[in-house]
Structure formats: structure tokens, C-alpha cells
Amino acid sequence: MSAPLLSVRDLTVDYASVRRQGRAVDGVSFDIAPGEAVALVGESGCGKSTTALALLRLLPDSTRIGGSIVFDGQNINGLDEKALRQLRGRRIGMVFQEPMTSLNPVQRIGHQIAEVLRVHTNLGSCARRARVLELLHQVAIPDPTRNIRAFPHELSGGQRQRVVIAMAIAMNPDLLIADEPTTALDSAIQAQILELLDRLRRELGMALLLISHDLPLVEQWSDRVIVVHHGQVMEELPSQQLFAQSQHAYTRGLINASVRLHDDLHYTNGRLVEVAANVDPSGDHSFTLTRPPLPASAPALTPSPCDTSLLSVSNISVQYGERRVVDDLSLRLGRGETLGLVGESGCGKSTLSRTIVGLLRPSAGSIRLNGQDILNSDAAARRALRRRVQMVFQDPYASLNPRHRIGELLGNILAFHGERDPIQRQGEVFKVLDQVGLPRSAAYRWPHEFSGGQRQRIGIARALILQPELILLDEPVSALDVSVQAQILNLLADLKATHGLSYIFISHDLAIVRYFSDRVAVMHAGRIVEENDARTLLLAPTHAQTRRLIEAAH
Amino acid sequence: MTQSRRIFRSLLRNFLQAIPTIFIIVTLGFFMLQLAPGDAADFMAAEAGSATAETMAQLRSAFGLDLPLLSQLGSYYAGLANFSLGHSLRYGMPVSELIMQRLPGTITLMAAAIVLAVSLGLLAGTVMGMRPGRWPDRILSVLSLLFYSVPAFWIGLMLIVFFSIRLGWLPTGGGYTLGAKLSGLDWFVDRARHLALPALSLALYYVAIYARLVRASVIEAKSQDHVRTAIAKGMGRYRLIRVHILRSALGPITAMVGMHVAGILGGAVVIETVFSWPGMGRLAYEAILSREYTVLLGILIVSALLVIAMNAIFDIVQSLLDPRVAVR
Numbered sequence: 001m002s003a004p005l006l007s008v009r010d011l012t013v014d015y016a017s018v019r020r021q022g023r024a025v026d027g028v029s030f031d032i033a034p035g036e037a038v039a040l041v042g043e044s045g046c047g048k049s050t051t052a053l054a055l056l057r058l059l060p061d062s063t064r065i066g067g068s069i070v071f072d073g074q075n076i077n078g079l080d081e082k083a084l085r086q087l088r089g090r091r092i093g094m095v096f097q098e099p100m101t102s103l104n105p106v107q108r109i110g111h112q113i114a115e116v117l118r119v120h121t122n123l124g125s126c127a128r129r130a131r132v133l134e135l136l137h138q139v140a141i142p143d144p145t146r147n148i149r150a151f152p153h154e155l156s157g158g159q160r161q162r163v164v165i166a167m168a169i170a171m172n173p174d175l176l177i178a179d180e181p182t183t184a185l186d187s188a189i190q191a192q193i194l195e196l197l198d199r200l201r202r203e204l205g206m207a208l209l210l211i212s213h214d215l216p217l218v219e220q221w222s223d224r225v226i227v228v229h230h231g232q233v234m235e236e237l238p239s240q241q242l243f244a245q246s247q248h249a250y251t252r253g254l255i256n257a258s259v260r261l262h263d264d265l266h267y268t269n270g271r272l273v274e275v276a277a278n279v280d281p282s283g284d285h286s287f288t289l290t291r292p293p294l295p296a297s298a299p300a301l302t303p304s305p306c307d308t309s310l311l312s313v314s315n316i317s318v319q320y321g322e323r324r325v326v327d328d329l330s331l332r333l334g335r336g337e338t339l340g341l342v343g344e345s346g347c348g349k350s351t352l353s354r355t356i357v358g359l360l361r362p363s364a365g366s367i368r369l370n371g372q373d374i375l376n377s378d379a380a381a382r383r384a385l386r387r388r389v390q391m392v393f394q395d396p397y398a399s400l401n402p403r404h405r406i407g408e409l410l411g412n413i414l415a416f417h418g419e420r421d422p423i424q425r426q427g428e429v430f431k432v433l434d435q436v437g438l439p440r441s442a443a444y445r446w447p448h449e450f451s452g453g454q455r456q457r458i459g460i461a462r463a464l465i466l467q468p469e470l471i472l473l474d475e476p477v478s479a480l481d482v483s484v485q486a487q488i489l490n491l492l493a494d495l496k497a498t499h500g501l502s503y504i505f506i507s508h509d510l511a512i513v514r515y516f517s518d519r520v521a522v523m524h525a526g527r528i529v530e531e532n533d534a535r536t537l538l539l540a541p542t543h544a545q546t547r548r549l550i551e552a553a554h
Numbered sequence: 555m556t557q558s559r560r561i562f563r564s565l566l567r568n569f570l571q572a573i574p575t576i577f578i579i580v581t582l583g584f585f586m587l588q589l590a591p592g593d594a595a596d597f598m599a600a601e602a603g604s605a606t607a608e609t610m611a612q613l614r615s616a617f618g619l620d621l622p623l624l625s626q627l628g629s630y631y632a633g634l635a636n637f638s639l640g641h642s643l644r645y646g647m648p649v650s651e652l653i654m655q656r657l658p659g660t661i662t663l664m665a666a667a668i669v670l671a672v673s674l675g676l677l678a679g680t681v682m683g684m685r686p687g688r689w690p691d692r693i694l695s696v697l698s699l700l701f702y703s704v705p706a707f708w709i710g711l712m713l714i715v716f717f718s719i720r721l722g723w724l725p726t727g728g729g730y731t732l733g734a735k736l737s738g739l740d741w742f743v744d745r746a747r748h749l750a751l752p753a754l755s756l757a758l759y760y761v762a763i764y765a766r767l768v769r770a771s772v773i774e775a776k777s778q779d780h781v782r783t784a785i786a787k788g789m790g791r792y793r794l795i796r797v798h799i800l801r802s803a804l805g806p807i808t809a810m811v812g813m814h815v816a817g818i819l820g821g822a823v824v825i826e827t828v829f830s831w832p833g834m835g836r837l838a839y840e841a842i843l844s845r846e847y848t849v850l851l852g853i854l855i856v857s858a859l860l861v862i863a864m865n866a867i868f869d870i871v872q873s874l875l876d877p878r879v880a881v882r
Binding site for chain 2: 058084086087089090094096098102106107119151164167168
């Protein structure tokens, strides 16, 4: 191997601000050769993003960085502001996670790209403009001469990420750091952006440091993978060997906890592996992998075919002003069935789910639950019906009122639905906390004291406490880490078996939908374009949209 | 371009909305002024030292003060419809002419105060926001709290005591040096010297507000992703502050300034009195004392129009600063 371009040794990062304290990176070492694509992979809070920011010294002033970061013979950890500015943007480019917020909203994108050239070169304004047009062309922004004058809000998420990439490669850097560059994007666009990064890396001979939580993604798009947990490197190995030959218990745990499209695992024939990290008294981490058993009663609850239809939605349309978001859509759900609903963002899946729980009113059509018309019943009947259809939201934090203790959050729902006795209410709250696997003491704590996975358990408890028949799960695990995702999916599968629940499971992740659903409906432009049992749909898709989704998932 | 068309549409809409506003202001103003005891004839009589009942009646009928209230209001509207604000008895000239004499003074004072308030506020707020908790932040915080809590007229008086009487640097009042025939730069310097203290005392309260607002915006902007992107591009500190941080802080400031215009105009009345600045505020004060309703109503209308016009302008400025805010 040639001399490394970047060589990180014993990197430590300590946060010391009001918001965050403690050691985030704990002795990380790795090398990147010129032109190589290396991935740092790990779950949220493992220190991978902190490492990326430390490389360019983009962390807050209160943060302390230890160890050495040698880039092309210079130790970045000892450079002054001025020397750092010579590296940033010129020799090392960076692409951030959130394309929605990483561009300045009040400046035209051409201006923002040109700014890099203005800082690092003395090109005149005509030459800068020519270079910006060339860059926009290179990152495949449509109609560069027009879009050079666009403001960020006039572009789609994928296009904005292309603009950020154009900014990062404007000076032909030697190293491009991409911090979760596609996490906020649709799966189809994810693939396009990663292809673009890969093509640019080859064309420009850049090295790439890809930060991600997504194991299949880094396997496909990097040469070498570094697995990080609690700020330490667990394992480093060539990407091709990631799934087949990884040795470390943590890596194996992540691999088994994640669901891949071609696995033949279904919730009816097996649970997902849960990985648990244990810290022994000496401070070392050890990992245990467990695959929870299926509940004994599971076979009895396989879905009966549509003879007992729980929900039937007929010909509904939903409009926001002039725009029709759900267009003459019909679907049926059998008792005890899980219907997976997939589609790109903006296809109307969230609007549909909001309409079913009664948050939105359709402009036409009818919704029947157990044969009873939901839309045309009086207020009292509607409230009674509402108990039976509940919803779990995507963002477990934003959907919990931060000023209420968990006990109040859950108890208030019962009070609203007519339970006057506080002792009775408390009993119900404890019962539901037991069911979702939270300690009873959780009732006395605030939402911000819980981790993402625990908050999602609270979200599930909130839906479950009214003993509904149908729960709509709107992307319930897409904000969660792989290992937590496995725990939540296992929990949902268990709850379904014990309570005889029916689910509508909305997700953009085909692999998870395939694992978790009995039947899958593909939504596109406000309509259901294809509907079949999960396995058949993926093996023999008939609609172009389905094929596109499957292709993007591979 | 569509942008300029939208700006034109917004101006037109603002203008049309101003008509009912002015109507309400005139009607309310007219009746509320009637609640004050006495009228212009009483004042003129008092000024003259004595008057017989006949002269008083004569004066009243000459000015139309003996007519029923509603017909007085009606004739005022009739005058307005012909773009006439009426005639001042005391000054013996049309009200519009009287106001036009004083209006430039008030507008100059207001504009100077706004410019001072925004620029000092931006400066202080940036210094505070870039390094919160350090001593410049602490000192400026205390100062801004001081200016925020002390009334403008008292600040004005103290400025006169300090700068004019103690140090003798600046004049104590007035709009220009009487009797001096100046031109060019000398004229400008003379006006600026007279303007400095009144504008400053009017501005300081708003400096305090804007400094705190800018401080909060800067602190928020610093943690925004796009600022981090800009640092990753290799931008220097000053360009970063100017282009990326202050630009996003300007939005909320403009919205606030737009809302404060009316307050600044109200404050100008007091300040003009303290500094004997020849503006509309002092005219209003004199008009109240002499019960000159036509003059007062005229001032009300012009002030209202001024505030409406400024608000329309600030709406447009805001949409130019932030493309996501569409001019409606």
C-alpha cells in the first residue's frame, strides 16, 4: 500500500459543553490511502460523525481533541485557523447529512458554489460562473444555466445534496468526507447519489470517507469498512467480507439484526436477532446475541383470508386545496392481517393513514370498520370507533409532549375516553408499560429522559392503551438504529400475536416490509398500483413503480 | 419579472387597505378631540388676554365651530375628498403646507434613529452573540438592559447635560444654527451635529431591543447546518459572519423595525419637544395646546400614512432579504 493520505492515530474527542458532555471518540485509529473509499459504520452516538467533524475541526470550541490526524504530512490537530482554512474546501471536501438545512436558504445556489472558488482562487466572476456551470453539469443538476439562479428551497432534496457535493468537489479535493449523505433521502434517490459519489471519486481520483449506519450500503459502496461502537473501533475489514467473514460479535449482531431483501425470514417463522451491549465493571464492552423464540400461540393467529374484513376503504379521495393527494383509492384489511404500504415520499401514504385514523376528512368515498361507516356516524359513535384505530408515528420524540410525564401522557388518553378513576388509570398505565417492555418507573419520568427506542416503545404504549383492533404504524422504525429496530419489530410482532392486532405498516424500506407484512400494497401518485402477498410481489413485480422500488433497495 | 409585479400588487393592496384605516382614524380622532374641554376660540381669546361674548361668537361662526358636530365632520370629509386638510387659524395657512414644513424634520429624525438603532444593534448583537458569556457580552448586556429600562426623554436630557453643557461638543437643541448661511459640506455637518443627540436618544431604546434580538439570532445561526457547511468550505471568520450569519439574522430585525415604526414616531414627539426639534411632533403638541383640531387631524392622517407606507416598504425589504418569504 502506498503512503496513506490520511492517518488517524488514537483520536479522542471529549465534549464539554452544556448540551453534551463526555467522551464521544475513544482512541480511534485508521488510514485512508489516496483514491480509496473507506466507510465508518456504526449506530447513532457511536462517534462516527464526531470523528468526521473532528477531521476538519468543525466541532464546537469547547470540544477537546486528542491524538493525531495526519493529512498529507500535516497534523490537522495542531494547525492554526489560517492553515485549517487552506485545507477546508480545498484539499478536503465535506458533504453533510441534511440537504434541507446544509445550504444557506437565502442565497442562490450558484453563489454558494462560487463562494468556494472565491475563497480559494482568484478567478474572476466570469471564470467562476463557468466553473460553477461545469460543476452543476458534473453533478447532473438539470438545466444548469437556469438552476444556477435557483434558491435551495426551489430544489428537491436529492438536487440539494448534489449542490452540496458540487461545493465539496469544486477544488478537486484529495479527500471527500460524506457524513450520512443519503440518510435523509428516498431510497431511489439514495442510490443515485451514491452512484454519483462513486463516479466522481473515480473521475477525480479522490479518497472517500463514507460515514453511515447502513451495512448493506457500505458493503456496496466502499472498499474497506471500519465498525465503530461507543467511540472505539470494533473491527476493520474489506467490504466484500463484511457479511460473510466478520468476526466481531458486535458486527455479527448488527448483521443479524438488519433485515435484507433476499433473506427468507418472515415474522411468522422467526424473530430478529437482538444485540445487547454489556459493560463489565472494568469498563470493557461485551456483546450477546439472542434470537427471541416465537410465542407458542403464533400459528393460531395467522391471518384469516378476507372473509372477516376489519377495515374496508372504498374509493376515497383526499385533497389539499386543488391538489389531490389520494386519488380514488380502495383497500381492504382482514382481521389479524398486516398490510405493508410502500411508496416514495410524496406518494400519499401518510395522508392515507391520517385519513384512516380520522385526522383528515376525505372529499369522497367511505371508510368502514367492522362494517360500520366511520365518516357518516355521529360524534359519540366516532369517538368509540376512534379507540379501535390507533397510530404510531415515525418520530418518537416529536410526537410526545415534552411537558408531560409518561404517566400523564398515557393516563390522559384514558381520561379523555371516559376512565374517571385515577387508580384504575394508573393500573392500566402500568399494565401497558409492562406490555411494551418498559419499567413501571417510566411513568414518573419525562420524554427527554428516554432513548429513541424507548420513546418508540412509549409511542406504542400510547396506541395500545385503548386496546385497539387496528394500529397504523407510520414508518415506526425508520428513525431507529438497526439493533433497536430489531427490538421494536420483535415487540410489534409479539403484541400482534398476544392481542390479535391488525397492522397497516407504512415504510419505504422494502426489506422490512417484506419481513413484517402478510400483504404488500405499492402506492404511487395517490393510488395503489399493485397489491399482493409480500413474497410474490417481490419475486414477480408487475408494475414499473414496484420494480423501481425493488431495484433501489438492492 | 414576476417579482416586480408582485411588489407592485403588494403596494396597491396596501394602498387600498389604507383607505378604510384613514377613515376610521379621522372619525375616531374627531370625536375624541371633542372630549377635550375648550376650543380654538377659547384659546385665541385667552391668548389675546380678553374677549367679549360677541367676539367669541363671531370667531366661532367664522371658523364654523358653532355648527353641529356632524356637519363639522361632514365638511372635513368634503375637504379631504378634495385633498385639502383644512386651514389653520392660529398659523394662518393651510394645514397641508404647515405639515409639509415640519414633515422633513420628523422623517429625518426617524430615519436617522432607525439607521442608528439597526446598525448599533447589529454591531452590539454580533459582538455579544459571537462569544456569549465573555466579558464584552456581559458589559453590553448590562448596557442594553439600562437603555431598555430608562425612558427616552431622560436619556435625552442626560445627553444634553453631558455632551452639550459639560463638554460643549454638540448643540442643545434646534434643527440648525440660526442665522448661519451654510452650504455644501458645512451645511451637512451643521445639520448632523444638531441631529446627533435627538436621534441617539430616540434610538437607544431600540438599540437595546435589536442588540438582544441579533444576539439570539447569531447564537442560533452559528449552530445552523449551513453555517457549518460554510466553515467546511474554508471561509474566513469575517466573511462568514457577514454573508452567512448576519444575513439570516437580518430577517427578524426587519420584521421588528417594521412594527416599531409607529413607536418611533410616537417617541419622536417627546424627543422633538426635549430638543426643540422643528418636526411634526412639536407641531402636534402645540396644536393640542391651542385646540386646533384641523391641524391635529391632519397630523394624525399624515402619521398614519407614514406608518402604513413604512410597513409596506419593510414588507418588501423582508421578501428581498429572504426569498422564502413571498410578498403577498
